[in-house]
Amino acid sequence: MLDLDVRIDTELLERAVAEVDGFVNKHGTPVTRTQIAGLQQIAVNEPDKIANFASKQKERAEKRLQGIKESDPKYQKFQSEIVFWAMVSNLCSGKGAQVSWSLLKLREQEMPADYRLDKPHPSAPAEERNRFHQIQSQKAQWERRWNRDHFPAFFRHFCAHYKYRKPAKED
């Protein structure tokens, strides 16, 4: 618990602040406070669904962008909104070399070695296959607990800092 508190108070805070600052300095604050409140709610109640939520918000912005001329001020706003939700999605579940950091990557790094099992061949003995399923179930439980510990904390910092950076006159 103490280690988690330390991580929340240092590493996750620094990362969340840096991500928000990096985005806001380049794109401003296109996402509304209501959307941020939604993101925070999902992070607290359904941390496993944030990437899905972000993906839907991104699709919505993409649809809104259709038919809008580039000269329209809303065009830039929706473009930036798309970038924002792509960033949120990447922060949750970004993989591969092009993603420098994500909660998923962090979780993968910390996963106990016992859970890193290759799927047995279908012809493997039933005992081996049963053991694999048992470990898969334990792994899923470990992942849910990890998500519950880290996602809400990260997005609490992220949302607070975003709201802090958002000018008062904007919704």
Place this chain on the structure above:
Amino acid sequence: MESSLDLNLIQAADDYLDQEQQRKIFRERGEELYQVFRANEGRVSTQVRNLQQIVISARRLSDVEDFVKNQMGKKSGAEDWRSVGDHLLKDLEQIRQQADKMAKEEPVRLRLRIYLARGWVKAVVGNYMYHKAIQEIPHA
């Protein structure tokens, strides 16, 4: 949480909070809080009470930082917080840096940050109360 801090460290933290430079900041911040939030019909401002409460109950300094940012980031009614919030965040950042200087191990720094923040809010609210009391003394 605080009780597990080494006694020498607690003494060093208390000495830091008692430095004239810090006391000056506490006086300024207390006055600032009073100028911004005033009092609620003679009672301590709800906003000041909320700040005090969050610092007392927080497990991490970032809980306090998030609280201040959230108050400043509201669409309406955030003007007061916006006028004082950056100074509060600066104070909290200073606490963070001081804890880093005073301790090497992260778990100790975590506890020390909260210990220092509690000392900070106690002194700042004390100064707020002083300004509130001064205003309430009937003038001859």
